Amino acid sequence: MKREYVSGAVIRRLPRYYRHLTELSGANVERVSSSALGKGLGLTASQIRQDLSCFGEFGQQGYGYKVEKLRREIADILGIDRGHTAVLLGTGNLGRALLNNFNFKKYGFQLSAAFDIVPERAGIEIAGVPVYHVDTLEDYLSQTPASIGVLTVPKGAAVELAQRLVRSGVKGIWNFTSMELGAHCGGAVVENVHFADSLLTLGYMISEEP
Amino acid sequence: MKREYVSGAVIRRLPRYYRHLTELSGANVERVSSSALGKGLGLTASQIRQDLSCFGEFGQQGYGYKVEKLRREIADILGIDRGHTAVLLGTGNLGRALLNNFNFKKYGFQLSAAFDIVPERAGIEIAGVPVYHVDTLEDYLSQTPASIGVLTVPKGAAVELAQRLVRSGVKGIWNFTSMELGAHCGGAVVENVHFADSLLTLGYMISEEP
Numbered sequence: 025m026k027r028e029y030v031s032g033a034v035i036r037r038l039p040r041y042y043r044h045l046t047e048l049s050g051a052n053v054e055r056v057s058s059s060a061l062g063k064g065l066g067l068t069a070s071q072i073r074q075d076l077s078c079f080g081e082f083g084q085q086g087y088g089y090k091v092e093k094l095r096r097e098i099a100d101i102l103g104i105d106r107g108h109t110a111v112l113l114g115t116g117n118l119g120r121a122l123l124n125n126f127n128f129k130k131y132g133f134q135l136s137a138a139f140d141i142v143p144e145r146a147g148i149e150i151a152g153v154p155v156y157h158v159d160t161l162e163d164y165l166s167q168t169p170a171s172i173g174v175l176t177v178p179k180g181a182a183v184e185l186a187q188r189l190v191r192s193g194v195k196g197i198w199n200f201t202s203m204e205l206g207a208h209c210g211g212a213v214v215e216n217v218h219f220a221d222s223l224l225t226l227g228y229m230i231s232e233e234p
Numbered sequence: 235m236k237r238e239y240v241s242g243a244v245i246r247r248l249p250r251y252y253r254h255l256t257e258l259s260g261a262n263v264e265r266v267s268s269s270a271l272g273k274g275l276g277l278t279a280s281q282i283r284q285d286l287s288c289f290g291e292f293g294q295q296g297y298g299y300k301v302e303k304l305r306r307e308i309a310d311i312l313g314i315d316r317g318h319t320a321v322l323l324g325t326g327n328l329g330r331a332l333l334n335n336f337n338f339k340k341y342g343f344q345l346s347a348a349f350d351i352v353p354e355r356a357g358i359e360i361a362g363v364p365v366y367h368v369d370t371l372e373d374y375l376s377q378t379p380a381s382i383g384v385l386t387v388p389k390g391a392a393v394e395l396a397q398r399l400v401r402s403g404v405k406g407i408w409n410f411t412s413m414e415l416g417a418h419c420g421g422a423v424v425e426n427v428h429f430a431d432s433l434l435t436l437g438y439m440i441s442e443e444p
Contacts, residue, residue, distance in 0.1 A: 033243070035438055039431035043412065066416040102434050103441030117331035122429070124327050131433050171440055196440040198433060202253065206276040215436035219332070219427065221249035223341050223408060224312050226425035228245055230381055230406040231313030 034075050038098055040065055041075075045095035057088035104132035110198075111170045112138040113185050114177035115145055115155055118200055122176065123150040136168055141181075158185070165192035172196040179203050186214075244285050248308055250275055251285075255305035267298035314342035320408075321380045322348040323395050324387035325355055325365055328410055332386065333360040346378055351391075368395070375402035382406040389413045396424075 044064050048056060058076075059069040067075075076094075099105065110133045112119055119138065128135040138150060139158040146157035156164060173189035175182055175197055182203035189197060189212075196213040199205050205214045254274050258266060268286075269279040277285075286304070309315065320343045322329055329348065338345040348360060349368040356367035366374060383399035385392055385407055392413035399407060399422075406423040409415050415424045 036431070036435055038438070039428070039434035040414075042434065043428070043430060044414065063417065064414065066414075102438050104434070104437065106437075106441055108437055108440070117327065117334050121327035121331045126429055128433075131430055132437060133433065172436060196436045198436055204250075204254065204274065204276075213436060213439040215432055215439070217427070217429065217432050218249070218253070219336055220253060220341055221246070222425055222427050223338075223343065224249035224252065224314070225246055226382060226406045226408055226423060227314065227316075227318055227342060228248070228312050229423040229425070230318070231316055 034078055037065075037067070037075055038102055042095065042098045042102060042104075045091055045098065048091045049095050053091050055088045055090055061089065099132075102132075106132065108133045108171040109169065110135045110172045110174055111161075111165070111189075111194075112153070112174040112176060113140075113158065113161075113189070114175065114181075115140045115142075115150060116176065116178075119174075119176035120150060122174065123153055133172070135174075136170065137164060139164075161185075161188060162192050165189075165194070169193050172198055174198045174200070175205075176200045183208050186212075244288055247275075247277070247285055248312055252305065252308045252312060252314075255301055255308065258301045259305050263301050265298045265300050271299065309342075312342075316342065318343045318381040319379065320345045320382045320384055321371075321375070321399075321404075322363070322384040322386060323350075323368065323371075323399075324385065324391075325350045325352075325360060326386065329384075329386035330360060332384065333363055343382070345384075346380065347374060349374075371395075371398060372402050375399075375404070379403050382408055384408045384410070385415075386410045393418050396422075 041061075044061070057069070058072040062069045062072045065072075076089075110128060112123065112135060115123070115138050123138060135153055138153050138155045139161055140146065140155055141158045143157060145155050148155050171194065173186070173194045175185060177185055179201045182199070182201040182205060186197050186199070186205045186209050190209050194212060196215065197205060197209060199214055199216045202218060202220060254271070267279070268282040272279045272282045275282075286299075320338060322333065322345060325333070325348050333345075333348060345363055348363050348365045349371055350356065350365055351368045353367060355365050358365050381404065383396070383404045385395060387395055389411045392409070392411040392415060396407050396409070396415045396419050400419050404422060406425065407415060407419060409424055409426045412428060412430060
């Protein structure tokens with residue numbers, strides 16, 4: 025498959041394509057035009073065509089895109105079937121919300137274990153995922169390597185735990201804390217979920233509205 | 235203050251500037267160079283200078299930026315002190331995580347109430363915020379208008395509730411569901427927090443790493 029340089033902005037839109045195409049596919053829609061796809065995603069038809077052209081020619085003039093084919097291609101580009109594994113650190117409210125409600129498997133990740141510093145939480149299961157004491161993190165990861173670590177811990181614990189994860193071979197940190205970790209994680213990729221940034225952006229946008 | 239057209243990408247970075255500058259200010263740092271600021275944020279010095287130039291001249295050649303002054307200017311740009319108000323819909327795990335741990339006030343939002351469809355939850359308080367039955371949403375908002383609605387409900391309830399919020403005068407939806415709401419919300423701004431998109435982006439990035 026043709027694969028040109030892909031900008032960060034395009035990569036960030038691919039999951040939205042994937043999600044939308046999964047819905048269309050689930051509704052047995054067989055093909056979709058770039059303008060219909062754009063309407064569903066709040067993008068222009070020409071932006072859709074441009075985005076998807078980075079990854080080769082999926083569309084056909086006057087016919088549109090084959091939904092299921094495009095969905096599978098994007099899944100492949102996103103690496104959804106590469107058998108990623110994950111561990112989660114911090115089983116407070118947010119960690120529990122993810123454990124209980126977020127479908128890691130649907131997005132190609134197997135969440136094998138959760139860790140917490142509270143001794144009473146070690147040994148329990150949350151939504152079928154075993155919780156261990158964080159002191160056993162390195163031992164666990166040496167036996168059961170993980171591709172990513174999900175950080176849902178208090179901000180003050182974020183840097184140390186991120187570094188421990190990276191030293192244990194984790195390649196990516198899914199960071200839910202408000203700590204900037206980029207400078208602390210060596211070669212690992214850090215993907216931040218900063219709720220505050222999102223809310224501040226929304227605040228800006230509603231302030232600018234007429 | 236000079237205010238040119240500001241791109242979405244710059245706006246998305248402003249909250250990170252704000253957060254980082256707040257930390258520097260808290261540590262009594264008085265001024266910062268664009269390269270030091272860039273290092274803390276994983277951006278280049280020239281990107282920093284370019285971003286901040288959209289909002290007028292805050293920096294001085296060879297001197298850098300005055301931390302507290304720049305922080306206050308960005309707070310002003312972001313509209314942090316405009317007295318935004320918010321309501322939250324859905325007090326499951328994620329709603330509770332936000333109610334208990336997210337400091338709305340710190341980012342200029344007053345969260346006045348939460349709503350849920352479960353009758354037993356009506357009348358309780360979570361982290362000092364009263365919870366009401368969702369049937370009373372319109373009555374409540376007619377008395378106590380809100381700028382934004384935080385949606386932490388199941389996906390299937392998202393469209394209806396978003397529309398009810400917008401009809402009751404809410405200007406922005408902070409959408410934690412995986413439902414695309416853009417097409418359903420009239421003129422309201424929708425800011426999505428799609429965990430899946432973030433995780434898929436991370437999966438892509440660690441797959442692409444050598």
